[in-house]
Amino acid sequence: GENVEQHPSTLSVQEGDSAVIKCTYSDSASNYFPWYKQELGKRPQLIIDIRSNVGEKKDQRIAVTLNKTAKHFSLHITETQPEDSAVYFCAAKRDTGRRALTFGSGTRLQVQP
Amino acid sequence: DGGITQSPKYLFRKEGQNVTLSCEQNLNHDAMYWYRQDPGQGLRLIYYSQIVNDFQKGDIAEGYSVSREKKESFPLTVTSAQKNPTAFYLCASTGRDRGMGGAFFGQGTRLTVV
Numbered sequence: 704g705e706n707v708e709q710h711p712s713t714l715s716v717q718e719g720d721s722a723v724i725k726c727t728y729s730d731s732a733s734n735y736f737p738w739y740k741q742e743l744g745k746r747p748q749l750i751i752d753i754r755s756n757v758g759e760k761k762d763q764r765i766a767v768t769l770n771k772t773a774k775h776f777s778l779h780i781t782e783t784q785p786e787d788s789a790v791y792f793c794a795a796k797r798d799t800g801r802r803a804l805t806f807g808s809g810t811r812l813q814v815q816p
Numbered sequence: 817d818g819g820i821t822q823s824p825k826y827l828f829r830k831e832g833q834n835v836t837l838s839c840e841q842n843l844n845h846d847a848m849y850w851y852r853q854d855p856g857q858g859l860r861l862i863y864y865s866q867i868v869n870d871f872q873k874g875d876i877a878e879g880y881s882v883s884r885e886k887k888e889s890f891p892l893t894v895t896s897a898q899k900n901p902t903a904f905y906l907c908a909s910t911g912r913d914r915g916m917g918g919a920f921f922g923q924g925t926r927l928t929v930v
Contacts, residue, residue, distance in 0.1 A: 704875070709858075737918045746906065746921040747859070792858060802866060803849055803874065804908075804919055808858040 705730040707795050709807025716783050717815050724810045726793035727775040733795040736776045737804070738767060741790045750791075751778070783814045819843065822907050822922035828930050829894065829901060837892045837925045839907035846911060848890035849919065852876060853904040862905075865890055894927065902929050 706729040716722050728736075737752035753760045753767045753776065760767050764783075769776040780787055790811050794804040820841040829835045839848065847866050851859040861874030865884040879898025884890055890909075894901045904926050908919035 735918075746923050749918045749920070752918050801872070802847070803861050803864045804859075805861070806851075806858040809856075 704801065705733060705795055705797070705805040707793060707805050707807040709793050709810060711810060712808065713811045713813070715813045715815060718783060718785060720783055722778075722780045722783055722787070722812055722814075724778045724791055724793070724812070725775060726777070726795075726807050727773075728795040728805075729774065730795065730797060730805075731774065732797040732799065733805075734798060735796040736767070736769060737794050737796075738765075738778050739792045739794065739806075741792065741809075743789075747792060780812075783812075785814050785816050788812055788814045820907060820909055820920055820922040822905075822925050824925060825923065827925055827927045829927060830930060832896045834893055834895050835927070837894070837905055837907075837927070839890045839892065839922055840888055841890075841909045841920075841922075842888060843909060843911055843920065844887070845909035845920075846887070847909060848884070849908045849910075850874075850880070850882065850890070850892045851906045851908065853906060853924075859906060862892065901927055903927060 709726045734755035739747035740750045741747040751767050764781045766779040790809045792809050793807040796804045823838045849864040850862040860876050863882040865871035881893045906924050907922040910919050
């Protein structure tokens with residue numbers, strides 16, 4: 704089955720700096736890669752996603768890049784703000800067979816004011 | 817107001833008891849999922865259902881059971897066979913309106929064994 708590895712497990716940055724979180728996946732049939740943000744005690748919220756036929760996608764301060772050959776994808780947050788502090792999860796999914804998201808282990812991002 | 821609702825928010829279980837967690841959605845989504853989250857860890861798939869009256873085991877199905885008798889509902893039963901059930905349980909659903917399947921999550925049920 705699919706295995707998603709996520710690094711780093713914790714990340715501390717100064718306000719205004721950029722943050723990068725990286726994930727690798729094992730199933731070459733995976734073709735959908737979302738990122739979720741989870742604040743303490745709350746539900747995960749989808750923040751951005753990318754399909755395998757696209758190499759990069761941006762939404763304001765957030766971007767995701769995908770290297771399908773190397774089977775890795777990354778989340779980039781620019782101009783970080785204290786409200787970006789949360790746990791971020793990457794995930795991967797295929798559209799045949801087991802069509803359920805497999806999640807990485809999460810990255811706790813702390814933005815220092 | 818469309819969404820996915822889990823109840824209860826907090827649940828306490830005694831040793832040897834079965835408990836059922838409720839998950840209801842009014843988004844007209846076909847697929848529904850149950851995930852378990854332990855402190856400081858990611859989400860692990862328990863069961864999922866792509867269509868009514870059909871469901872499949874995920875990675876950690878032992879000690880759990882589900883049913884999918886209605887499109888809107890996907891209850892999870894934590895049985896006494898689940899030896900370490902204390903965790904945060906998240907239900908999710910996906911529909912075609914979210915492209916390939918970005919899941920929309922309920923607010924979660926925190927289960928504690930007492």
